[in-house]
Amino acid sequence: MTDDSSPAYNGPRRILSGIQASGALHLGNYLGALKRFVALQDQGAPVFVFVADLHAITVWQEPEKLTSQTREIAAAYLASGLDPARTIIFPQSAVRAHAELAWVFNCVARLGWLDRMTQFKEKSGKHKERASVGLYTYPVLQAADILLYKATEVPVGEDQKQHLELTRDIAQKFNNDFGAPGFFPLPEPVIQGPATRVMSLRDGQAKMSKSDPSDLSRINLTDDADTIAAKIRKAKTDPEPLPDSLDALGERPEARNLIAIYAALSDQSREQVLAQFAGQGFGAFKPKLAELAVESLAPVTAEMRRLMGDPAEIDRVLRAGAERAAEVADRTVAEVRQIVGFWNG
Numbered sequence: 001m002t003d004d005s006s007p008a009y010n011g012p013r014r015i016l017s018g019i020q021a022s023g024a025l026h027l028g029n030y031l032g033a034l035k036r037f038v039a040l041q042d043q044g045a046p047v048f049v050f051v052a053d054l055h056a057i058t059v060w061q062e063p064e065k066l067t068s069q070t071r072e073i074a075a076a077y078l079a080s081g082l083d084p085a086r087t088i089i090f091p092q093s094a095v096r097a098h099a100e101l102a103w104v105f106n107c108v109a110r111l112g113w114l115d116r117m118t119q120f121k122e123k124s125g126k127h128k129e130r131a132s133v134g135l136y137t138y139p140v141l142q143a144a145d146i147l148l149y150k151a152t153e154v155p156v157g158e159d160q161k162q163h164l165e166l167t168r169d170i171a172q173k174f175n176n177d178f179g180a181p182g183f184f185p186l187p188e189p190v191i192q193g194p195a196t197r198v199m200s201l202r203d204g205q206a207k208m209s210k211s212d213p214s215d216l217s218r219i220n221l222t223d224d225a226d227t228i229a230a231k232i233r234k235a236k237t238d239p240e241p242l243p244d245s246l247d248a249l250g251e252r253p254e255a256r257n258l259i260a261i262y263a264a265l266s267d268q269s270r271e272q273v274l275a276q277f278a279g280q281g282f283g284a285f286k287p288k289l290a291e292l293a294v295e296s297l298a299p300v301t302a303e304m305r306r307l308m309g310d311p312a313e314i315d316r317v318l319r320a321g322a323e324r325a326a327e328v329a330d331r332t333v334a335e336v337r338q339i340v341g342f343w344n345g
């Protein structure tokens with residue numbers, strides 16, 4: 001599908017992203033998403049960041065845990081530096097318009113488009129027929145999340161790229177089918193920084209993920225300093241010293257990953273990190289990385305723990321955010337209802 005037939009959207013810039021409320025956050029989420037949201041907060045455009053609890057239930061979630069997982073993601077947002085005075089932080093399910101727009105988009109998206117989604121194939125595994133219908137239409141709900149706020153920029157990790165392409169396809173088909181040129185923007189994925197795809201510490205070819213059975217494969221935001229240091233010490237590497245350029249790093253996926261993590265944690269480029277460590281082996285590099293990881297994550301973890309001890313504070317932020325988000329979302333849904341021709345007597 002091409003974008004060229006759509007007249008340009010000329011609404012304001014808006015930034016939006018979300019994280020699923022489905023269990024512990026890891027370093028990949030922190031570097032690929034959370035840290036990027038904070039960096040975009042100061043750009044003068046409104047930022048909407050939500051906890052994707054509707055997405056979480058596409059696979060089974062214990063109801064009593066879902067509430068605390070929702071608060072935990074909100075706590076991570078706040079602890080990472082998102083400021084509720086500037087950024088609208090809310091639970092997805094609290095803004096009913098997400099589900100309403102998702103239904104309309106279910107009737108816009110084509111089966112063939114969803115059949116191509118690699119994440120469904122990965123998550124449904126060998127028993128596709130036992131997966132929930134929600135898991136299959138998951139990317140349609142994601143398109144609704146984004147377009148409800150007419151977001152123009154969506155900061156995400158590399159793994160969300162295909163979902164963003166689908167969002168653009170849905171926006172364009174809606175605009176075309178309903179003769180509403182430029183109604184929805186075609187949002188741009190913002191996949192930036194040295195760590196858009198943080199890999200497993202045990203296998204440089206696999207993404208760091210909460211579903212990896214080995215806890216040694218990832219650093220969790222709830223890990224204490226000793227655990228972080230131990231996981232980095234045990235991370236898979238190779239015996240070669242570090243070279244002075246990215247090109248010379250060649251096909252060394254584990255080494256590439258650790259360099260990318262160091263760069264993202266220290267707000268440097270990978271080239272700068274290599275310049276600093278060229279000629280040294282992992283025996284020297286790993287302790288430095290462990291020190292940096294502990295130093296960067298400890299304040300976030302501590303603040304998350306404090307906030308989780310004060311759920312009323314989190315709930316205040318989420319309630320206020322949901323109210324502000326609903327104002328924007330309800331306006332879009334009212335327009336969509338009219339465009340689609342729903343009764344409004």
Ligand code: TYM
Pocket residue numbers: 016017018019020021028029030031032033052055141142145146154155156157158159160163195196197198199207208209
């Ligand atoms: P989720 O909850 O799986 O992941 C949240 C964010 O973390 C990024 N991420 C990573 N980045 C770098 N390296 C990794 N190993 C890594 N693992 C995860 C993800 O790319 C993501 O940015 N579908 C989304 C949630 C969502 C959403 C949205 C995002 C729902 N609606 C609308 C943006 C806009 C998801 O499952 O993310």
